[in-house]
Amino acid sequence: MNVSSRCMPSRLLIAAAICLIGIGASADDRPGRALDYRVAPVSADAGGVYAYSQGDWGVLHLQLVNRDDEPVELLCTTYFDHEPTLQYGRRVWMPAHSRLHTWHPIRVPLLDDRDQSTLPFHTQVTLQHGGREVLFEDEVGKVQSGSQLRLLRERYTTGLIGPMQEEPEGMVSPFDVVMTGRLDQQLPRRLTLLGDRNLPADESGLQTLDQLVIADDRMLEDPAAMGAIRRWLYDGGNLWVMLDQVDPALLSVLLGDESGCSVVDTVTLTSLQFTGGPDGRDVGTHEAEYERPLKLVRVILDDEQVPVLVNGWPAAFWKNCGAGRLMVTTLETTGWVRPRQENDPRSAGGQSLPTPYVPVPPFRELMGEFFLVTNEAPPVAETLEPYVREYVGYQVPSRGLVAGLLACFVCTVGGVGFWLMRIGRLERLAVIGPTAAIITAAALMLVGRQQRQAVPPTTAVLQLVRPVPGTDDVLISGTAGLYSPDAEETELAGTAGGWIQPDLSGTAGTIRRMIWTDLDRWQWENLPAPPALQTARLQAFVQTGERLTARAEFGPEGISGHFQMPGSTVPEDAVLVTSSGRIGVNLLGESRFEARSDAVLESEQYLQAGLLSDEQVRRSRLLKQILDQRRRASRTLDPTVYFWSQPWETGLQFRSQSQQVGAALVAVPLELRRPPAGTVVSLPSPLLTYREAIGPEGQLPTGLYDYRSGAWTRKSTPATAWLRVQVPQVLLPVAVETARITIRMSGPVGRLDLAVGRDAASAPLKTWIDPVGTVSLELDASDLNDLDENGGLLLRVAAGDPERPELTQPDPDGTGKISYWRIDSFDVQLQALVLPQEPETPSTLDLPAASDSSN
Secondary structure, eight states: OOOOOSSSOHHHHHHHHOEEOOOOOSOOOOTTTTEEEEEEOOOGGGOSSOOBOTTSEEEEEEEEEEOSSSOEEEEEEEEETTEEEEEEEEEEEEOSSEEEEEEEEEEOOOOSOTTOOEEEEEEEEEEEETTEEEEOOOTTOOOOEEEEEEBOOSSOOEEEEOOSSOOOTTOOOHHHHHHHHHHHTTOOSOEEEOOOSSOOSSGGGGTTOSEEEEOOOGGGGOHHHHHHHHHHHHTTOEEEEETTTSOTHHHHHHHGGGOOEEEEEEEEEEEEEEEEOTTOOOOOOEEEEEEEEEEEEEEEESSOEEEEEETTEEEEEEEEETTEEEEEEOBOGGGGEEEOOTTSOOOTTTOSSOOSEEEOHHHHHHHHHHHHSOOOOOOHHHHHHHHHGGGOOOOOOOHHHHHHHHHHHHHHHHHHHHHHHHHTOGGGHHHHHHHHHHHHHHHHHHHHHHHHHTSOOEEEEEEEEEEOTTSSEEEEEEEEEEEOSSOEEOOOEESSSOEEEEOOTTOTTSOEEEEEOSSSOEEEESOEEOSSEEEEEEEEEEEOSSOOEEEEEEETTEEEEEEEOOTTOOOEEEEEEETTEEEEOEEEETTEEEEEGGGBOOTTOOSSOSSOOHHHHHHHHHHHHHHHHHHHTTOOOOOEEEEEESOOOOSEEOOTTSEEEEEEEEEEEEEEEOOOTTOEEEEOGGGSEEEEOOOTTOOOOOSSEETTTTEEOOBSSOEEEEEEEEOOGGGOSEEEEEEEEEEEEESOOOEEEEEEEETTEEEEEEEEESOOSEEEEEEETTTSOOOOTTSEEEEEEEESOTTOGGGTOOOTTSOSOOOOBEEEEEEEEEEEEEOOOOOOOOOOOOOSOTTOEEO
16 A cells, blocks of 8 residues: 655655564474564654544554465454553454455544653554464564554644646646645644555544545545545535546545536636625635636536636535535636735744745635534434433332331341340340341342343444435444343444444453454454443444435425335434424325424424323434534534434344344435426425525624524614525525514513515514514515515514613613513414526626637
8 A cells, every 4th residue: 555745755654653573584383484564554744544633543554464385364453552451453364475455443542641642552463373363473572563653633634635646837736725725724734645546445544634635536446435535524524626636527426416516618717707606605806817727617506505706607616415514626726826925924823834825815715614614523422322321221129118128127126126135135136136137138139130130131222314415325323222131241243334332441351352354344352241231332334225315395285205215214203304493294104294384393392292202202302402413513404304213224233132222313304396386385484594684774784693593682672683584495486475474582572573675675564562472473475575586585673662771671770680582483484386487598608818718
């Protein structure tokens, strides 16, 4: 496996990291006399994918040579100094006169010193010899090699899959562009070059990367590596694809049917004009002229976010991919930066070695979002762990039973003591008292053991299942609860990749091993199981025979659609979740479902059922916690159908003789489809989005409503906000026929005004004096203005009575108690008529100079 680095000769660094066990020259019968092995960790500074960080998985590269005339079976294991009984390794079989390049994952432990920069490790090889395992020794008797991993201490580590050949003269290299972006964002020079021809077929080696940049398409020839990158992306990675550097087919391989990007052609330009994209983001403007024409890949997109245009075509676009984000740039790297001038300031952050380039303003905005907006997936395992414990438990002896035994003991000792005192033999109580205490304690222990033995060995599994759109891949994260009434060895294994990380507390006295035997096969060996509940975190990527999707169409009563899912999946307790709320989903059989406009759930309601069972209460609490975590991560909640089912088959194996319980929460992105023109559709509040906007007369947002958290600010003074209610883009164009606005509030509001934006002004709709609780307003088309060209409706809400400040501030001196009011919810329901769509006209590019040419 070849590893290269731009910063320094990687071969020298690899050689420094390699631990070589020599081959004995003597003619003894020591096993392995013709065996050679090497362990090659490569630090992030040296290049390669082998970067290591505390608490994350990494990869060690193994090189094995068998020069003997006989095949050998080897076990290569690695451990760290402060945890020698926890080992990771791989079991391999090698034919005679063979060479093997392989790898095995390791999990770097959490250290007391978070700033520790290196971590010693040791690797040893065991051979099967004469029916027994023998440690391989070199010619001086050593049985293990040692070296150190170099640990990353900074966040925002970026990996770059760059070109293997030199760039054309005059072109800025991807390395320089990425480094310029990092330094401009005040980030350290932490850029890892992934110079391998092939990457490991497991995403473990990518866990330490916060961002990954692809500027070379050699991974197209490595489907396993592309699968690993895809899983890393959908699990929360930030990926940047330079479309001018790669084959456009890479997007299709990476995203499957969900690439959302069609390449028109490739042109060369000598004049560039940057402008903001259609999403209205301010990225600044920039114009430049070039002697050497620059390449631009012209694309047509579905519904991706386009922050910046160049000459009217997308220069970059964003796409949400599960818990991660993808950024694609279509303009040649040279167009994103300019040469540094003498009067330019040094790189931000006071870097001692600035790059020779300075980012143009639109590129600076892109890099701020790419590097500094992290996509930390919710800690699924930590969230699920308290709930999985509720599935497993043994009955504690009742208070009455315990109290009865203790009362019997007290009465017996007291009665016997009184009788002995009457007969003058009270000294015998010194023997009878302890005897009675021992008998009572034994009885309590027997009752407790019987209660514990009444529960059979149990494995409880809670999973969060997320499909990778456009592919057959499914990401499954979760927690398992392993209960055993007796101490025995835990059986944990995997037959299709993934991993299980058990809680290893209290097992340090045993040599525990996680051993890989094939690409996706592994097992834990010598892992003791305490006679109690043991938890384990798990993660798996599986390929289903049938793609997991949900599609629905708008209609007069809401939406209706159908699932496509594996045949063994039976959904239960389904709910549609959006950024604006939740709707109960009726499961109609044959994979059909509907979400009616009259089934909108209240703010603290997460299941449609009225009287909830204990299991439904648990499901409701868990769904609430997961959705709250996604909101705190500032993540847009795209329309998603959540439903519950039995745990999914993952290839992860637990104790075979235990009963299996648990559940899976499945999150399926919903694809909304437009009905035929002339259809009247009902749009409940969760299918509409709204946020504060600039008013028709230029009024700026006041911060009364935060769309990210969906919460209104508590106020003690009058406040006003303009809200832009957005109809789903897929439905446009439509004509609103009726609307119903429902506002729920608390506190002394005093006065509530509602108005609509019309003809660059506001038109009053309704005023409430001293409103209490919930108020609503029915409107028709004559009350409302037509939607704007992007399907938005402007509404103004003003709360508080400026003429009666005593409602909230009774004491003018400010010494009295202040009262607050707040809008608890603002719901809009629309009924609209679907209009015919105008024929689409292809985009055109106004080439700035006759010398520009298309390829």
